Amino acid sequence: MRTKATILDIARAAGVSKSTVSLVLQGSDRIRSETAAKVRKAIGDTGYVYNRGAANLRKPHSNFVGMVINDLTNPFFAEMAVGMERVFQAAGIVPFIANTAESPVRQEEVLKSLMEQGVAGLIVSPARGSQTDAFQRVEAAGIPVVFAMRRLPESRIPIVAPDNIRGAFMATRHLIAKGHRRLAFFGGSLELVVYRDRLQGFQEACAEAGIREDAVLLVEGETSRKGGMACLNSALAASEPPTAALCFNDAVAFGVMLGLRQHRLEPGRDFAVVGFDDVAEAEHYVPALTSVAVDTASLGERAAQTVLKMIQSRTTRADDHIGSVNLVVRESCGPTRPNGKTAKGEAA
Amino acid sequence: MRTKATILDIARAAGVSKSTVSLVLQGSDRIRSETAAKVRKAIGDTGYVYNRGAANLRKPHSNFVGMVINDLTNPFFAEMAVGMERVFQAAGIVPFIANTAESPVRQEEVLKSLMEQGVAGLIVSPARGSQTDAFQRVEAAGIPVVFAMRRLPESRIPIVAPDNIRGAFMATRHLIAKGHRRLAFFGGSLELVVYRDRLQGFQEACAEAGIREDAVLLVEGETSRKGGMACLNSALAASEPPTAALCFNDAVAFGVMLGLRQHRLEPGRDFAVVGFDDVAEAEHYVPALTSVAVDTASLGERAAQTVLKMIQSRTTRADDHIGSVNLVVRESCGPTRPNGKTAKGEAA
DNA sequence: CTGAAAGCGCTTACAG
DNA sequence: CTGAAAGCGCTTACAG
Numbered sequence: 001m002r003t004k005a006t007i008l009d010i011a012r013a014a015g016v017s018k019s020t021v022s023l024v025l026q027g028s029d030r031i032r033s034e035t036a037a038k039v040r041k042a043i044g045d046t047g048y049v050y051n052r053g054a055a056n057l058r059k060p061h062s063n064f065v066g067m068v069i070n071d072l073t074n075p076f077f078a079e080m081a082v083g084m085e086r087v088f089q090a091a092g093i094v095p096f097i098a099n100t101a102e103s104p105v106r107q108e109e110v111l112k113s114l115m116e117q118g119v120a121g122l123i124v125s126p127a128r129g130s131q132t133d134a135f136q137r138v139e140a141a142g143i144p145v146v147f148a149m150r151r152l153p154e155s156r157i158p159i160v161a162p163d164n165i166r167g168a169f170m171a172t173r174h175l176i177a178k179g180h181r182r183l184a185f186f187g188g189s190l191e192l193v194v195y196r197d198r199l200q201g202f203q204e205a206c207a208e209a210g211i212r213e214d215a216v217l218l219v220e221g222e223t224s225r226k227g228g229m230a231c232l233n234s235a236l237a238a239s240e241p242p243t244a245a246l247c248f249n250d251a252v253a254f255g256v257m258l259g260l261r262q263h264r265l266e267p268g269r270d271f272a273v274v275g276f277d278d279v280a281e282a283e284h285y286v287p288a289l290t291s292v293a294v295d296t297a298s299l300g301e302r303a304a305q306t307v308l309k310m311i312q313s314r315t316t317r318a319d320d321h322i323g324s325v326n327l328v329v330r331e332s333c334g335p336t337r338p339n340g341k342t343a344k345g346e347a348a
Numbered sequence: 349m350r351t352k353a354t355i356l357d358i359a360r361a362a363g364v365s366k367s368t369v370s371l372v373l374q375g376s377d378r379i380r381s382e383t384a385a386k387v388r389k390a391i392g393d394t395g396y397v398y399n400r401g402a403a404n405l406r407k408p409h410s411n412f413v414g415m416v417i418n419d420l421t422n423p424f425f426a427e428m429a430v431g432m433e434r435v436f437q438a439a440g441i442v443p444f445i446a447n448t449a450e451s452p453v454r455q456e457e458v459l460k461s462l463m464e465q466g467v468a469g470l471i472v473s474p475a476r477g478s479q480t481d482a483f484q485r486v487e488a489a490g491i492p493v494v495f496a497m498r499r500l501p502e503s504r505i506p507i508v509a510p511d512n513i514r515g516a517f518m519a520t521r522h523l524i525a526k527g528h529r530r531l532a533f534f535g536g537s538l539e540l541v542v543y544r545d546r547l548q549g550f551q552e553a554c555a556e557a558g559i560r561e562d563a564v565l566l567v568e569g570e571t572s573r574k575g576g577m578a579c580l581n582s583a584l585a586a587s588e589p590p591t592a593a594l595c596f597n598d599a600v601a602f603g604v605m606l607g608l609r610q611h612r613l614e615p616g617r618d619f620a621v622v623g624f625d626d627v628a629e630a631e632h633y634v635p636a637l638t639s640v641a642v643d644t645a646s647l648g649e650r651a652a653q654t655v656l657k658m659i660q661s662r663t664t665r666a667d668d669h670i671g672s673v674n675l676v677v678r679e680s681c682g683p684t685r686p687n688g689k690t691a692k693g694e695a696a
Numbered sequence: 697c698t699g700a701a702a703g704c705g706c707t708t709a710c711a712g
Numbered sequence: 713c714t715g716a717a718a719g720c721g722c723t724t725a726c727a728g
Contacts, residue, residue, distance in 0.1 A: 004489070004721095006720090006721055006722080007721070007722065008721080008722095016698075016699085017698065017699045017700075018699090018721090018722085018723095019698070019699060019700080019723080019724085020697090020698060020699075022722065022723060022724090023697095023698085023723095025722095026723085030697065030698085031697070031698085032697060032698090035697080035698085047484075047485060047488040047489065049463050049464060049485070049489050050464045050721095050722090051405075051464065051466070051720090051721050051722065052401065052464040052465055052466070052722090053400065053401025053402065053404045053405060053465070053466055053721085053722090054401065054405055054704085054720075054721035054722040054723090055721080055722050055723070056401045056704090056722090057399075057401060057402055057405075057703085057704035057705060057706090057721080057722065057723085058703080058704055058721095058722060058723040058724070059704095059722090059723070059724095063461070064461060064465065066444075072426045072429060072430075072445075073423070073426045073427070073430070075421070075423060078420045078421045078426070079421070081420060081447060082420075082421070082447075082449070085447060085449070089454070089457075094446065094457060094458055094461040094462075095446075096414075096444035096445065096446055097420075097444065097445040097446065097447070098442065098443075098444055098445065099429060099430075099433060099445070101430070101433070106437070109437075109442060110442055113411070113412060113442040114442075115397050116397060116398045116399065116400040117400055117401070117412065117465060118399070118400070118401055136395075137395060137397070140395040141352065141395065141397050225628075225632075254632070258632055280573075281629075284573075284602070284606055286634040352705095354704090354705055354706080355705070355706065356705080356706095364714075364715085365714065365715045365716075366705090366706085366707095366715090367707080367708085367714070367715060367716080368713090368714060368715075370706065370707060370708090371707095371713095371714085373706095374707085378713065378714085379713070379714080380713060380714090383713080383714085398705095398706090399704090399705050399706065400706090401705085401706090402704075402705035402706040402707090402720085403705080403706050403707070404706090404720090405705080405706065405707085405719085405720035405721060405722090406705095406706060406707040406708070406719080406720055407706090407707070407708095407720095
């Protein structure tokens with residue numbers, strides 16, 4: 001391995017100055033095409049690799065963005081990533097994904113590394129337990145950030161998220177229309193703003209139906225399959241267990257259904273469950289999971305467009321985007337009545 | 349947002365030279381602790397961000413590695429990533445993940461961007477259809493690369509992968525022991541070395557049992573759920589359809605089971621399916637999927653350790669690692685007989 | 697359309 | 713234990 005080629009090497013090889021090389025590298029039209037061709041040939045011959053670190057020393061911003069995710073294991077984020085990738089690719093930007101595995105410490109490290117590398121912008125779904133000051137450094141550095149799905153209280157960072165309140169409200173109403181009167185909300189915790197929003201929708205629907213607060217069970221927990229199983233177990237141990245649950249997300253819902261089986265209970269028949277996110281798997285699960293669809297890919301696209309615009313206009317502010325939601329009714333709350341009425345004759 | 353702070357600013361603030369600042373930034377023990385403390389305080393006060401691009405101009409290598417994945421949507425890779433993250437984190441290295449979505453073009457872009465950024469090492473599961481020369485540039489640049497799961501024919505890049513031949517052999521034997529005589533192999537394609545290996549194990553087991561070649565159906569396809577459904581459909585259209593299938597991976601297997609249901613066939617009872625990878629979901633699926641477990645997290649750890657060692661020893665070569673596999677028998681091939689014999693009385 | 701020069705933010709011998 | 717100086721690989725006015 002001989003020492004790495006630089007623009008100077010390729011300038012010599014092409015018989016031009018290094019300014020010229022730099023210009024063709026940037027696709028400038030100030031260079032005659034024959035000259036550019038010579039340069040490009042030299043680049044190919046030498047196996048030259050552009051050094052973006054050096055370039056960034058002089059340029060206003062780099063060409064990569066970071067997507068920092070709290071749980072890569074949740075397929076939801078992979079689905080969102082594909083939406084993002086579409087828009088970034090079109091803009092000639094490469095998105096790098098980093099996983100924090102729900103650890104604020106890890107998140108700190110990841111953010112630091114991304115900044116040091118000169119990241120142009122950030123899309124982040126903050127780890128649970130993130131402090132508001134966790135993003136002060138990136139804000140101070142003037143790096144555009146948009147939150148996706150999760151946000152921090154009292155932060156001015158724009159967010160792209162679904163209409164959590166309405167989604168939870170619709171889902172809960174559905175459960176109530178199915179005749180359930182003892183309801184639970186499983187997974188997540190109060191420190192999450194999303195949780196508070198979804199909980200609010202849940203409680204509004206309960207209130208509307210005149211369900212008393214003591215007929216409602218809130219079980220906080222990890223926002224994962226494992227968390228869902230744990231929630232169910234603790235709920236079932238109550239003196240008067242719930243008969244239906246709105247789950248913080250689909251991962252929790254899958255965990256709940258798993259747990260039900262372990263208790264020899266059949267999801268849908270013995271206990272109704274509805275999820276949130278509508279990941280691809282929801283449709284294929286047995287029983288198929290009723291879930292709040294959030295149009296995941298669109299959310300990803302929107303988040304990407306937002307950072308992109310922020311980067312281009314050198315701003316650190318943008319409007320929030322709240323995406324519309326809709327309830328996809330499948331089998332996990334029992335059979336659907338064709339006329340939209342439940343067994344108890346209530347309007348759906 | 350005032351202009352960004354540099355080591356010069358913090359040198360002035362701390363009343364030292366910039367060399368001193370650089371030294372404390374690198375944790376040198378040549379600096380008196382009081383001096384270091386002053387410097388660190390100045391760093392905190394200014395919101396200084398270390399510029400790794402500038403540093404890399406002078407340093408031999410950077411501190412980040414790239415993991416380039418062919419399908420982020422396959423939970424297998426998320427599982428492998430957690431194994432990797434453990435070892436990288438311990439080494440103070442941040443792994444960035446990039447998705448190629450099975451596109452060689454996208455892969456090219458991603459690789460280029462990573463190299464320009466000064467990536468220290470790469471773990472890659474090449475996109476289907478990658479040409480052998482796709483990695484010439486990174487090899488020429490002397491960047492350590494290890495392939496994970498998939499490799500390219502005639503490449504000297506080391507690989508970390510499970511024992512595909514043996515895994516497929518064991519799985520196929522299991523199918524045969526269950527009494528199946530018309531077998532299929534679903535998903536993947538000959539251009540993939542992994543495919544050839546798994547196919548070899550499959551065929552060896554068939555040969556061992558004296559199954560004739562015309563009783564065996566090979567259906568190539570995408571290595572995804574969707575691909576699995578397509579494979580099944582085309583297999584079912586045959587004049588004498590198979591009764592069991594070894595699937596290229598679990599994603600394909602899930603697709604096959606989905607497809608079976610659409611044909612009103614019950615996986616396990618009407619058609620036996622076994623997967624490969626044993627992702628977390630396999631255990632929880634209904635019916636639970638029999639699959640070849642590859643110890644995913646260990647594979648990830650091993651791959652990470654390998655690049656790490658290559659980076660440290662400035663080499664571009666390493667030994668391959670073939671991980672052991674074992675068949676996890678669940679319900680997707682029908683009920684297991686307690687004595688390990690099939691209905692037809694054959695040894696398992 | 698192209699070249700010479702300055703400078704981006706660091707690190708690294710080299711002195712002291 | 714700390715400082716002054718050179719130089720890493722680029723880009724960007726500025727000339728010509």
